[in-house]
Amino acid sequence: MISASAFFFYLFSAILLASAAAVVTSRNPVHAVLFLILAFFNAAGLFLLAGAEFLAMILLIVYVGAVAVLFLFVVMMLDVDFVQLREGVQKYAPVGAAVGAVLFGELWAVVLGWQVSPGADSLQGSPTPANMDNTHALGQVLYTDYVYLFQVSSLILLVAMIGAIVLTHRRREGTRRQNITMQQTRSVRDTLETLQVRMGAGVQELGILRPRPRAEPAEEEPRHEHAAGDH
Amino acid sequence: MHDFFFNTLVGHVLLVMGETLAVLVPVLMLMAYSTYFERKALGAFQLRRGPNRVGPFGLTQPFADAVKLLFKETIIPAGANRLLFLMAPAITFVLACMAWAVIPTFDGGAVADINVGILYLFAISSLGVYGIVVAGWASNSKYAFLGALRSAAQMISYEVSIGFVLVCVILCAGSLNLNDIVRAQKNLWYCVPLFPMFVVFLVSMLAETNRAPFDLPEGESEIVAGFFVEYSSMAFGLFFLGEYTNMLLMSALASILFLGGWQAPFGLSFIPGVVWLLLKICMFMFFYFWVRATFPRYRYDQLMRLGWKVFLPLSLGWVVVTAGFLEVFHMLPGESM
Amino acid sequence: MHLVLANYFPVLVFLAIALGIGGAMVGGSMLVARQMPYAEKVSAYECGFEAFGDARRRFDVRFYLVAILFIIFDLEVAFLFPWAISLGRIGLFGFFSMLAFLGVLTVGFIYEWCKGALEWE
Numbered sequence: 199m200i201s202a203s204a205f206f207f208y209l210f211s212a213i214l215l216a217s218a219a220a221v222v223t224s225r226n227p228v229h230a231v232l233f234l235i236l237a238f239f240n241a242a243g244l245f246l247l248a249g250a251e252f253l254a255m256i257l258l259i260v261y262v263g264a265v266a267v268l269f270l271f272v273v274m275m276l277d278v279d280f281v282q283l284r285e286g287v288q289k290y291a292p293v294g295a296a297v298g299a300v301l302f303g304e305l306w307a308v309v310l311g312w313q314v315s316p317g318a319d320s321l322q323g324s325p326t327p328a329n330m331d332n333t334h335a336l337g338q339v340l341y342t343d344y345v346y347l348f349q350v351s352s353l354i355l356l357v358a359m360i361g362a363i364v365l366t367h368r369r370r371e372g373t374r375r376q377n378i379t380m381q382q383t384r385s386v387r388d389t390l391e392t393l394q395v396r397m398g399a400g401v402q403e404l405g406i407l408r409p410r411p412r413a414e415p416a417e418e419e420p421r422h423e424h425a426a427g428d429h
Numbered sequence: 430m431h432d433f434f435f436n437t438l439v440g441h442v443l444l445v446m447g448e449t450l451a452v453l454v455p456v457l458m459l460m461a462y463s464t465y466f467e468r469k470a471l472g473a474f475q476l477r478r479g480p481n482r483v484g485p486f487g488l489t490q491p492f493a494d495a496v497k498l499l500f501k502e503t504i505i506p507a508g509a510n511r512l513l514f515l516m517a518p519a520i521t522f523v524l525a526c527m528a529w530a531v532i533p534t535f536d537g538g539a540v541a542d543i544n545v546g547i548l549y550l551f552a553i554s555s556l557g558v559y560g561i562v563v564a565g566w567a568s569n570s571k572y573a574f575l576g577a578l579r580s581a582a583q584m585i586s587y588e589v590s591i592g593f594v595l596v597c598v599i600l601c602a603g604s605l606n607l608n609d610i611v612r613a614q615k616n617l618w619y620c621v622p623l624f625p626m627f628v629v630f631l632v633s634m635l636a637e638t639n640r641a642p643f644d645l646p647e648g649e650s651e652i653v654a655g656f657f658v659e660y661s662s663m664a665f666g667l668f669f670l671g672e673y674t675n676m677l678l679m680s681a682l683a684s685i686l687f688l689g690g691w692q693a694p695f696g697l698s699f700i701p702g703v704v705w706l707l708l709k710i711c712m713f714m715f716f717y718f719w720v721r722a723t724f725p726r727y728r729y730d731q732l733m734r735l736g737w738k739v740f741l742p743l744s745l746g747w748v749v750v751t752a753g754f755l756e757v758f759h760m761l762p763g764e765s766m
Numbered sequence: 767m768h769l770v771l772a773n774y775f776p777v778l779v780f781l782a783i784a785l786g787i788g789g790a791m792v793g794g795s796m797l798v799a800r801q802m803p804y805a806e807k808v809s810a811y812e813c814g815f816e817a818f819g820d821a822r823r824r825f826d827v828r829f830y831l832v833a834i835l836f837i838i839f840d841l842e843v844a845f846l847f848p849w850a851i852s853l854g855r856i857g858l859f860g861f862f863s864m865l866a867f868l869g870v871l872t873v874g875f876i877y878e879w880c881k882g883a884l885e886w887e
Binding site for chain 3: 202203206246247252256259260263264265267268271272275333334336337338340341342345348349351352353355356358359360362363366367368
């Protein structure tokens with residue numbers, strides 16, 4: 199009888215491999231992303247079995263909770279034209295196959311030449327401390343011993359942030375924005391005008407017909423703002 | 430007997446299943462009655478009686494509703510993806526239930542007392558987007574899709590500030606274990622020193638569960654019912670269950686993080702911790718209903734601005750302030766060790 | 767049993783039981799209620815009109831931007847968690863190391879703000 203942890207290890211690994219295969223083979227891109235999520239879950243399970251609780255949770259939070267949501271957004275909203283894709287496959291198949299073959303050959307060479315260094319255990323930079331959980335252990339070294347790497351990661355995030363904005367952000371024309379400062383600083387005098395109206399006098403006679411003719415744009419501004427802000 | 434439950438595999442599995450049911454059944458009962466109390470409370474706010482026909486004071490109304498839903502036809506739209514269409518409500522419901530595994534109901538009393546409990550809850554709440562997005566996409570209906578997108582963008586926006594609020598609490602407690610966080614509040618509940626974060630959490634919790642005044646994803650007046658417009662019968666029922674279970678969960682989380690969970694106030698510790706936790710949860714549920722009865726719906730651009738331009742900088746700044754304060758006054762947990 | 771496994775086993779049990787309850791409810795409803803679908807009933811809701819166009823189509827790029835910014839801030843939070851629990855032991859150096867990290871990201875945040883990427887019209 200195998201132990202419970204071995205049972206779960208094989209269970210998670212089997213589902214992980216199967217769903218990874220399904221990611222590449224499924225025809226519907228949304229299904230592929232959902233299989234990818236299943237694969238992430240099982241990877242998190244494997245992390246847990248290895249005792250890396252923090253990594254398992256971060257895998258779920260960052261990859262499943264954020265990255266895969268973006269993937270799902272993309273595949274759901276970019277309508278992928280399957281017929282066009284299929285045509286493309288035939289055109290690019292020889293090139294793709296050649297690149298794949300080269301990559302496979304290289305990987306094969308690496309696998310053949312692979313051997314584990316005999317002193318691998320002693321090469322570990324920071325061995326896991328025995329008397330604390332791994333979140334504490336990570337916190338103790340990440341911000342002090344590995345401070346340069348940590349700072350570099352902040353720069354990477356900064357580049358990602360700026361890149362995303364530069365690539366995707368467009369200011370659209372013809373939309374109205376709410377300008378809170380403008381709304382708050384309006385005074386009654388800017389918008390309201392109290393008039394004494396004689397009995398029987400028409401609006402044209404008094405010159406209070408709205409909107410006023412184009413000649414006075416300064417008077418038009420508050421009206422426009424009022425319409426945008428007051429919901 | 431003790432030996433059987435703690436030392437054999439079968440016994441252990443049975444024990445855990447028993448514990449699971451002991452948590453889930455009360456949670457589902459509480460959920461059923463929170464729908465009843467919501468209707469009663471809304472009725473009272475609007476000078477009506479609320480449900481009062483089925484059973485004494487309408488007390489069996491939730492079960493009548495459940496039976497009605499059960500006997501309705503499950504309509505699956507022709508253009509829908511059948512499997513994903515039925516999976517979406519299940520995702521919402523299962524996630525809402527799974528989160529309860531780590532909620533401590535008394536000292537040391539969580540079914541799964543894991544070291545990274547708060548991260549687990551954060552992970553589960555960030556997965557909540559999937560039920561909604563999958564539902565919106567699988568229905569193949571414009572309203573559902575638009576509602577799902579809005580809902581997803583809203584949930585992920587507010588999740589960032591929830592994350593920073595959690596970091597503030599962890600800074601004070603020095604642990605990711607929910608039980609330790611509750612224990613650290615023995616003398617002072619965190620709603621006092623972290624009051625601004627408490628407010629940010631309360632508002633983000635409304636947005637995270639898509640409740641009024643942030644219920645734009647299901648805004649009846651513009652996109653009919655949002656992501657579940659095509660759902661009927663028990664598939665709809667599961668969404669409903671999931672939504673209320675999530676509300677209960679966020680209430681429980683708020684009580685654990687800021688109101689001392691099972692800790693008794695004023696030294697009234699002869700009343701068991703479970704009762705206190707329940708009372709605090711009910712208080713937050715009432716807060717939900719009260720807000721729903723009081724505030725009109727937000728506009729979408731205002732909602733996004735509140736999340737990204739107000740709550741995000743505020744909570745991030747507060748993380749730095751809290752850490753600096755604790756660092757300067759040497760009050761950090763673990764420092765004396 | 768393996769210690770971590772013993773801690774997390776209840777989570778699996780919760781998953782199984784919740785799946786069971788959910789499946790039983792939907793399945794039970796499909797069994798006991800009469801299912802009589804016809805073309806009008808199973809068409810997508812569109813205010814009584816015939817549906818026009820496919821619901822799955824291109825959408826505002828703004829949603830992607832929100833998702834990308836969310837990933838970045840989520841990672842920032844992920845970096846904050848281990849820092850928060852071990853701040854007492856890594857002292858002032860750890861504190862300032864994190865301040866520098868947050869400072870760099872605040873620059874990015876200010877850039878976003880000024881570019882108007884956080885605005886929604």
